[in-house]
Amino acid sequence: MAEKENIVGEGRKKATIWNLFFLNIGFIITLINGVLIIPLYLHYMDGAVYGAWLATGNVLTWITIVDPGVAGVLLQRVSYALGEKNEKELGLAISSGILIAIVLFILSIIVGYGLSYFIGSIANIDMHYRSDIVKAFRIALWGTSFSLLADTFRNIILAWHKTKLHGILLYSCIVAANIVTVVLLVLKFGVYALAYSSLFLGLSILLFAITCTCILLKRNKIKLAFQFTYFKSFSKVFVFTFSSNLFETLAANIDLIIVSRYIGSKAVAVLDLSRRPLRIVSGLANNITISMLPSLPHLFGANEKEKIRIVIMRIWTILLWVAGFIICGFILFSANLTENWVGKQFWIGNSNNIILCTSFLLLSIGYNLSNITLSMGHIKSNSLISMARSIAYVVLLLVLSKVLGMTGVLLAFLIPTLILIAYYPKKVFRKANLSAQNLKELIHESLLTGIIVAGCILISYSFKYHLSWFGLIGFSALYSVVFLVLLFSLSKRFRGELNIAVGVFTVKAKAIVQLLLPSF
Template identity: 55%
Template sequence: MTKVDKKIGSRKAATIWNFFFLNIRFVVSMINGVLIIPLYLHYIDTAIYGAWLATGNILSWITIVDPGVGGVLLQKVGYAIGKEDKDDIGKVITSGTLISLALFIVCIAVGYITSFFIGGIANINVQYRSEVIDAFRIGVWGTAFSLLSNTFTNFVLAYQKTKLHGMFVNSIMGLSIIVTVVLLFNGFGIRALAYNMLFTGFSTLLYSVIMSVMLIKQNDIQLSFQLPYLKSFSKIFAYTFSSRLFDTIASNIDLVLVSRYLGPHFVTALDLSRRPVKIVTGLANNVSISMLPALSHLFGTDDKDRIRAITIRIWRIILWLSGLIIGGFVLFNHSFMINWVGKEFWIGTLNNNLLCISFFILSIGYNLSNITYSMGDIKNNSLINVVRNCLYLVLLYLLTKILGLTGVILAFTLPIFILIGYYPRKLFAKAEYTKSDIRSILLDTGVVSGILLCCVLITCFFPFVSSFVWLVVGAALFVIGYVSLLIILSSNFRVEIKYLQKFIPSKRLAPNV
C-alpha cells in the first residue's frame, strides 16, 4: 500500500471554507430561485413557465441514469486518504471516471428520446409545446454536463480543496444569473432558463476536470484500471442506483401529477410556496454537507472520541438552526408570499404548516443520513431511501386524487418519519453515544419542537398578514425570541454561546498607574 502524500488541506479549514461557500451559494440560489422569479413571470407566460416546471421535473428523471458515482467517489477517496492508501485512490478515480463517461452518453440518448413524449406526459398545450421541447433538449445537455462534473468535483472536495472549489462554483453560478437575465431581456423566453443550465453544467465540468488533473499530478496519483476492482466498485451501485432511481422519481413526479390532475396554476403555486422553504432549509443542511469531505477522512482515522464529539455537535447545530428557519416560515410565509408573488399563489395555512413541519423533519433525517453515509453505511442508506420513496409514490397517487394539494403535501410528509426511525439509532450505535448523550439530544429536540408547536398554534388561532417592512421587523423579533428561549431552556446552547464568545474580541482596560 502506497501512502498518501500530505498535500491536502486540514479538515477544519476545509470544513470552514466549504461551509462559507455553501452559504454564499445559498445567497446566489436565493437570487436565482426566489428574487428573480418575478422577472421570469414578467418575461415568460405563466402557462409556459408552469409547463417548464413540469418538464423540468421530467428532465430530472434523466439523472436516474447516474447511480451516485460522485457521492461514492467522495466517500471512497476521502476514506482512502484517511488510511493513507494512494493505490486505492488511483483505482477509485479510474473506475469512477469510466463509469461517468458511459453514463454521460446514456443521459444524452435518454434525454433526446424522452423529448418526443414530454408534451403528452406533462399535458402541455399544443400552442407552445414546440418551444418547451426545444428548451428541454437544451436542458438535456446541461444536465448531462452537470452529472459528469459531479465525479470530478467530488474528487476535488475529497482532497479538501473547498476554498478554490467554492470560489469557482459560486462565480459560475453568479455568471449564470447574468446570462439568464441578458437572455430574458433579449426575448429568449423559456429558452433562457435552459441556456442557464447548459452554461452552468459545461463551465463546472471544465473547471472540475482541470482541477482534477492538477491534483492527480501534484499528488503523484497513478491511475490504474483493474477489471476486478471495477466490478467490485460497481456492485455498490446496485444499492445507490435503486436509491437514486426512487429518489429522483419521487422528488420530481409531484408537479407532473399536480399538472395532470389539478392544472398548471397549481403547479406554479405549489412550486413557489415550497421553493423558499426548501432553499432556506439548505442553510441547515449546509452544516453536514460542508463536513462531508472531512467526515469521510475522519472516519478513516477511526478516532472514536472525536467522531462522537463532532457528530453530536453537528446534530445539535442542525436541530437549532432548522428550528429557527422552519419557525420563521410557519409564522411569516403567508406575508412573504403575498409580498413576493401575490396572494393567488398562496396554498393556505394548513398546507403551509404541513409543508414546514415536513421540511423540519426532513432536514434532521437528511443530515443524519449524510453523517452515516460518510461512515460507509452506503448500503443501508440506499435501502432506507428506496423504502421511503416507494411509500411516497403510493401515497402521492392515492392522496392527490382524494385530497388535492393537501394530499400531495401529506404524501411527502408521512414517509419522512422512516428516516427519523432509522438514522438516530444508527448513529447512536456507530458513534458509540452514551446514555447521557442521547438524553441531552432528546431534551434539545423537545425544546425546539415545543417552540415550533407554539408557532403553529399562533398561525391557526391568530392569523396575520404584514407588509414587507413589518415582515422584516417581525422576522428579526422572532430570531431574538428564539435565541433567547434556547439560552433559557438549553444548557447545551449556552455552552455553544460561551464557545463563540471566545472569538469575539474584547476591549481590555489599561491598568491604573
C-alpha cells in the same frame, strides 16, 4: 501520505467552513437569479416560447436519472481512503469512478438525442417554434451531460478538502454563465441564449474540474489503476443508488400531477406556493451536513473516535436548533408571508401549514443524519431507506389525497418521514459511540425544541395577526431574539457552544487587529 495531503488539502475544519460559505453563496445566487434574471427572459423572449423551454427542462431533469450517484459515492470513497491513508484504494476508486462517469455521459447524450425527436409532442410545443425549441434542447443537453460528468471530478477535488478553490471556480463559472445569458438575450438570441448558457456552464465547469483533478493526482503521486474485481465491487452499490435516485425523482415529480388529477389545478398552485419558501429556507439547515460531506468520511476513515463523538454531538444539536428556529418561524409567519407575496387565496390554512412544517422539521433531521451514515459508508442501507420512503409517499399520496384532499396530501408527505426518524438516530448514536451522557443531552435538546415548536403552534391557533412586509420583518427580528434567549436560558449545551464561538471570534479579531495595527 500525510505530507502529500497537506500540500493539496485544507484541514477538515477549514474545508467545512469554506464549503458552508460557498453553499450559502450559491443559495443567494439562486435567489438573485429567480428575481432578476427571469424578468429579462420574459422581456427578450415570447412568454409562450419560454413556457415551452421550461417544459423541455423537465425532460432534461429526467435524463439525469441515468446517473446512479457516482459523484456522491466517489466523494465518500476518496475522502474515506484519504483518512485511512490508503493510496491503493485512492487509485482504484478514482479510476473506477471516472470510467463509470464517462459511460454515463455517453449514455445521457444517446438518451437525450433520442428523446429530442419526441420532445415536441411530449411537451405539446406549438409548431411555430417547435424547431427552435428542439435545437435549443439538443444544445442544452450537452451542457447537462457535461455537468453530470463534471460532478465526478468536482467531488474528487472536494474529497481532497480543496473546498475554497472549488467554490471560487464553480461560482465564477456560474456568474460567467449568467453574464453569457444576459449578453445573448440582449443580442436577440432568444431561447438559444439559455441553451448556449447551459452549454458554457457545463463545459467550463468540466474543464476546470478535470484540470484541478489532474494537478491533485500529479502532486500527490497517486497512480490510477484498474482492477476488475474492485470495479465490480465498486459498481454493485450503484444498483441501490440508482434505484434510490429513480424512486426519489419519481416521487418528487409526481405529487403535483396527482394533486391536479384528484383535487384540482388550483390546489397545485396552493400547494406549490405554500411549501416553496419553506423548502428553500429549510435547505439552509441541510447545509450543515452537506458542507461536511468532504470532511466527514475523512474523519471516519481516520477512526478518531473522540473527535467523531464531539463532531456528531455538535452537528446533531446545532441541527435541532437551526431546524427548530426555521420551522417555528414558518409556523408563526407563513400566513403573512404568503399573503404579502402572492395573496391570501394561496394560503394553505393553519392546520395544513403545521403538518407541512412538522414534515420539514422531521425531514431535515432525518436527511442530515442520513448524510452522517452515508459518510460512514452505509450507502446500501441509505438507498434502501430512501426507496422505502419514496414508495410509501407515492402509495399514501394516491390513497389519502382521494379521502382527505389537501390534508391527505400533506399527511402522505409527513408519515414516511417517520421512517427516517425511526432508523437514523439509533444508527448514528450506535456508530458514533455516543455515551449515556450524550443521550441525555440529545433528549434534553430534542424536548426543548419540541416544546418551543408546540408553543408556536399554540400561538398560531390563539392569535390572528395581519402583518405588512415591514411588520413581518420587525416581528421576525423580535422572534429571532426571543428564540435565542430561550435557548440561552434553557440549554447548557447552547451556552457552551456560544462560549466556544465567542472565544474563537475573539482570538481571530485580536489576530486581525495585531496584523493591521502591530503597534496597537
